[in-house]
Amino acid sequence: MAPTPTTHIIGAGLMGASIGIGLTSEGWHVxxxxxxxxxxxxxxxxxxxxxxxxxxxxLVIVATPPGVTAQVVxxxxxxxxxxxxxxxxxxxxxxxxxxxxxxxxxxYVGSHPMAGREISGGMAAQGDLFRARxxxxxxxxxxxxxxxxxxxVAEALQCDIIEMDARAHDRAVARVSHAPQAAASAVAAxxxxxxxxxxxxxxxxxxxxxxxxxxxxxMWADIARLNRQAIVETIDHIVEELDAVRSAEDIGExxxxxxxxxxxxxxxxxxxxxxxxxxxxxxxxxxxxxPGRLVELLSDAAAVGVNVEDLAIEHSPRxxxxxxxxxxxxxxxxSLAVALEDGGWTVxxx
Amino acid sequence: MAPTPTTHIIGAGLMGASIGIGLTSEGWHVxxxxxxxxxxxxxxxxxxxxxxxxxxxxLVIVATPPGVTAQVVxxxxxxxxxxxxxxxxxxxxxxxxxxxxxxxxxxYVGSHPMAGREISGGMAAQGDLFRARxxxxxxxxxxxxxxxxxxxVAEALQCDIIEMDARAHDRAVARVSHAPQAAASAVAAxxxxxxxxxxxxxxxxxxxxxxxxxxxxxMWADIARLNRQAIVETIDHIVEELDAVRSAEDIGExxxxxxxxxxxxxxxxxxxxxxxxxxxxxxxxxxxxxPGRLVELLSDAAAVGVNVEDLAIEHSPRxxxxxxxxxxxxxxxxSLAVALEDGGWTVxxx
Numbered sequence: 105m106a107p108t109p110t111t112h113i114i115g116a117g118l119m120g121a122s123i124g125i126g127l128t129s130e131g132w133h134v135x136x137x138x139x140x141x142x143x144x145x146x147x148x149x150x151x152x153x154x155x156x157x158x159x160x161x162x163l164v165i166v167a168t169p170p171g172v173t174a175q176v177v178x179x180x181x182x183x184x185x186x187x188x189x190x191x192x193x194x195x196x197x198x199x200x201x202x203x204x205x206x207x208x209x210x211x212y213v214g215s216h217p218m219a220g221r222e223i224s225g226g227m228a229a230q231g232d233l234f235r236a237r238x239x240x241x242x243x244x245x246x247x248x249x250x251x252x253x254x255x256x257v258a259e260a261l262q263c264d265i266i267e268m269d270a271r272a273h274d275r276a277v278a279r280v281s282h283a284p285q286a287a288a289s290a291v292a293a294x295x296x297x298x299x300x301x302x303x304x305x306x307x308x309x310x311x312x313x314x315x316x317x318x319x320x321x322x323m324w325a326d327i328a329r330l331n332r333q334a335i336v337e338t339i340d341h342i343v344e345e346l347d348a349v350r351s352a353e354d355i356g357e358x359x360x361x362x363x364x365x366x367x368x369x370x371x372x373x374x375x376x377x378x379x380x381x382x383x384x385x386x387x388x389x390x391x392x393x394x395p396g397r398l399v400e401l402l403s404d405a406a407a408v409g410v411n412v413e414d415l416a417i418e419h420s421p422r423x424x425x426x427x428x429x430x431x432x433x434x435x436x437x438x439s440l441a442v443a444l445e446d447g448g449w450t451v452x453x454x
Numbered sequence: 455m456a457p458t459p460t461t462h463i464i465g466a467g468l469m470g471a472s473i474g475i476g477l478t479s480e481g482w483h484v485x486x487x488x489x490x491x492x493x494x495x496x497x498x499x500x501x502x503x504x505x506x507x508x509x510x511x512x513l514v515i516v517a518t519p520p521g522v523t524a525q526v527v528x529x530x531x532x533x534x535x536x537x538x539x540x541x542x543x544x545x546x547x548x549x550x551x552x553x554x555x556x557x558x559x560x561x562y563v564g565s566h567p568m569a570g571r572e573i574s575g576g577m578a579a580q581g582d583l584f585r586a587r588x589x590x591x592x593x594x595x596x597x598x599x600x601x602x603x604x605x606x607v608a609e610a611l612q613c614d615i616i617e618m619d620a621r622a623h624d625r626a627v628a629r630v631s632h633a634p635q636a637a638a639s640a641v642a643a644x645x646x647x648x649x650x651x652x653x654x655x656x657x658x659x660x661x662x663x664x665x666x667x668x669x670x671x672x673m674w675a676d677i678a679r680l681n682r683q684a685i686v687e688t689i690d691h692i693v694e695e696l697d698a699v700r701s702a703e704d705i706g707e708x709x710x711x712x713x714x715x716x717x718x719x720x721x722x723x724x725x726x727x728x729x730x731x732x733x734x735x736x737x738x739x740x741x742x743x744x745p746g747r748l749v750e751l752l753s754d755a756a757a758v759g760v761n762v763e764d765l766a767i768e769h770s771p772r773x774x775x776x777x778x779x780x781x782x783x784x785x786x787x788x789s790l791a792v793a794l795e796d797g798g799w800t801v802x803x804x
Binding site: 218232233235236238240266268272273275276277279280281283284285286287288289290291292293294295296297298300301302303304305306307309310311312313314315316317318319320321324325326327328329332335336338339340341342343345346347349350354355356357358359360362363364365366367369370371372373374390394396398399402403405406412413414415416417427450452 | 568582583585586588590616618622623625626627629630631633634635636637638639640641642643644645646647648650651652653654655656657659660661662663664665666667668669670671674675676677678679682685686688689690691692693695696697699700704705706707708709710712713714715716717719720721722723724740746748749752753755756761762763764765766767777800802
């Protein structure tokens with residue numbers, strides 16, 4: 105094992121503090137600072153890192169808001185001329201460009217740990233926030249030694265390392281994250297003309313589409329500014345698809361064509377363990393809305409040896425029951441449905 | 455209790471067969487027919503209704519594909535001059551208009567039982583498909599007696615009856631269902647330029663937004679044609695919101711504004727039991743991907759008396775663990791997290 109680098113983290117929000125807790129608990133020497141005194145104090149008090157002393161960091165992790173990341177990266181490269189500097193912002197190319205112009209690009213590694221949680225702030229920090237999640241590394245002009253140091257971080261936090269070109273990363277996240285956020289928010293915004301009774305017709309489909317529309321807007325201004333071009337290109341693509349439907353001579357045919365296209369692409373979103381999404385089958389069960397009933401249901405499924413691959417709960421608007429859908433491997437669906445019915449459950453669809 | 459009407463169902467797909475099974479099991483006299491011999495035979499063999507004899511139906515339920523529903527409704531009104539005719543298509547105004555022109559509108563009631571399952575075909579029929587789900591009634595020019603008969607159906611199937619104007623219904627479903635389907639498919643379609651490694655960056659957000667993009671396209675051509683105007687209006691609204699972002703001088707400010715709008719509207723989508731959506735809190739736990747571990751987790755939650763309001767499972771691309779998020783009432787989140795950690799679970803966020 106390589107010795108762990110003396111590490112300094114700049115920025116004590118959710119990401120910086122979580123990385124700090126994770127590395128500290130792995131025995132790394134970590135210091136942490138934040139422009140906000142309170143955030144800095146909190147981070148140090150929850151074990152995210154110590155107050156910096158006279159030691160020279162060998163690794164500096166920049167975890168500031170994305171809008172100021174490029175500047176902080178360059179400052180860090182200049183302040184610690186021996187240190188490797190890595191940032192964790194969710195847009196990579198504009199920061200890489202600035203780092204490159206600094207003349208220190210061999211010591212800079214762009215990265216994007218994809219926590220995927222819709223929370224923020226140092227209070228929510230957890231050492232294993234990133235565990236088992238993708239951690240994108242954009243090496244750019246970094247030296248192999250610099251990349252190795254950052255790889256140590258990702259390995260210590262037990263992330264899946266994915267190496268990508270910065271521009272390819274930005275184009276990808278525009279399509280898998282940034283523009284979908286805008287689209288989900290736009291679908292939600294288009295509910296505005298509806299009255300309360302109208303909105304009550306919403307089913308699970310709308311709830312799924314608009315779940316991320318409940319996200320907090322804080323980070324999005326920076327992200328949108330930094331990744332403007334790729335976001336605009338993706339929005340244009342989405343709008344083009346929608347326009348083909350709204351302007352079609354035969355809207356029925358156009359809608360079918362769009363849904364067919366979407367089905368083809370959605371099948372490429374990886375499911376479990378990096379494989380192509382499996383074709384699970386749904387077994388839907390009526391579950392009384394009482395503590396413990398969901399456990400009973402899953403116990404009964406486990407008792408017949410069926411692994412539940414995914415699960416969705418749909419609450420009924422006015423009745424004390426919910427519909428729970430268990431997704432299982434196709435070869436298990438029919439036998440699970442029979443076993444559950446034998447066990448007294450009402451299977452509403454399988 | 456009013457005596458139950460002699461009932462004939464036209465159309466033995468998922469909806470017709472499910473209604474037939476449900477009413478038959480409640481002791482109603484139900485017959486069922488379908489233009490497709492095989493579907494008809496299947497429906498009769500699974501208890502969805504008998505072969506029609508010489509009896510005159512007092513109620514005719516039209517459960518054909520939406521594109522032919524208006525014509526079948528008019529034929530039924532003419533064939534059985536004493537019967538109440540109800541249809542279950544997911545678009546209501548165009549069918550009501552045709553029924554009105556037939557001169558028998560006092561015997562016609564439009565309805566839309568919202569099963570919300572993404573399945574189809576008589577094979578999947580279940581008598582309680584609609585239980586605890588909204589069943590929209592559009593009375594239009596129907597007599598009170600006709601409405602009462604249809605209300606009996608909804609009550610027998612234990613649905614939540616919601617009375618609405620046909621045009622208001624169509625505008626509402628365009629915004630809560632039809633246009634969101636198009637938007638979700640468009641977001642998925644916009645993944646086309648991405649390579650396999652790029653798509654692997656997808657997180658739970660994209661999976662939620664695009665879940666309904668995996669829907670089968672069969673019914674959508676009819677639906678889109680029948681509800682064209684409302685769908686086009688909604689798509690225009692969604693495109694306008696997206697255009698405000700892509701064309702903004704400051705895309706950051708525009709994105710923030712759109713997300714704020716979306717948050718405001720998404721908060722109006724009703725949650726459990728018809729109340730406004732509660733502010734649940736998420737407790738995210740790392741769960742080994744093995745049969746029975748999810749049950750253990752929920753058992754441990756139930757053991758401390760916490761009701762899990764909703765649940766999401768997020769599989770890790772390359773590791774044999776998944777992240778399971780439990781949504782619970784805010785007052786339970788902290789204590790649940792502590793109890794789970796005490797029980798040996800790794801809580802990745804609470």
